Amino acid sequence: MLSKKTKYGLKALTYIARKEGESPVRVSEIAESENIPQKFLESILLTLRKSGVLGSKKGKHGGYYLRHEPSEIKMTDVMRVLEGPIAMVPCVSLNFYEKCDDCPDEEKCSVNKLMIQVRDNTLQVFRNTTLADLSSI
Amino acid sequence: MLSKKTKYGLKALTYIARKEGESPVRVSEIAESENIPQKFLESILLTLRKSGVLGSKKGKHGGYYLRHEPSEIKMTDVMRVLEGPIAMVPCVSLNFYEKCDDCPDEEKCSVNKLMIQVRDNTLQVFRNTTLADLSSI
DNA sequence: TGTATTTCCTATTAAATCGATAGGATTAAT
DNA sequence: ATTAATCCTATCGATTTAATAGGAAATACA
Structure with missing residues (x-):
């Protein structure tokens, strides 16, 4: 069974990828849009940042952004970070x-x-799928 | 993660399949040979019996046996029973x-x-794998 | 008929994991 | 300064997992 942590994490990454190019995305915005408990999502995005997938900016106008192109973020990496x-x-x-x-x-x-x-x-499957694939459509 | 229940169940089925043709196999024999807690294994084989994979015989010289040929027992069925x-x-x-x-x-x-x-x-994978495949070698 | 042997059944428990929450510290923009 | 955001640690309740306990029921065989 996929944990909610992983599920939420994937949804959040997809959400961020679809906004790429714009400024950092706030946790509260993702949480609201994707129906994810905000505090829980905070901790998930934090681990994604610590693992190098996401970058962050603190304070006003802060938020999370992708460290690499969506097409370069492989599911193998994301899954290992989130699900183990x-x-x-x-x-x-x-x-x-x-x-x-x-x-x-x-x-x-x-x-x-x-x-x-x-x-x-x-x-x-995970090697041949990138965040770009998840984000298209 | 595969549960121990499933792991033990698969090992037990393999053990029984390798003995096919002989009389029912005792739980205690499987437990000892495969390093599985006996009481735990009892409950696992019970669910496999209730789902129709195994048959059983009570009392002296009792034990468990396969209801079908190993080559006809598909992993899809076994996995759904044990792991969900x-x-x-x-x-x-x-x-x-x-x-x-x-x-x-x-x-x-x-x-x-x-x-x-x-x-x-x-x-x-599970559709194309039967207990016969697990038991060979 | 009685005894040993084996499956069958129900209940309980200890530990681990999961999902979520709480409360505040830190950082940055204006 | 004030506001808004991430960051960090700790905790909690519920669920699941792995295992154990204790005995009931059935069967073989002496």
């Missing part, structure tokens, strides 16, 4: 690998085999 | 559809578009 590992199981994660404590041999593990396939297919 | 919806978001779920309360128009929702792609790719 793309793999469904740590033992097949590329960026967050962890051995299963119950599993003596990954080579022989049926779950491992299956989840590698799922991971590869999901990765393909 | 395959889609990451209810608004793109085929079997568990639910409208988002915050989203006025699914057609224009960027998250919706993206998650449909992920769902379709994941579905393709």
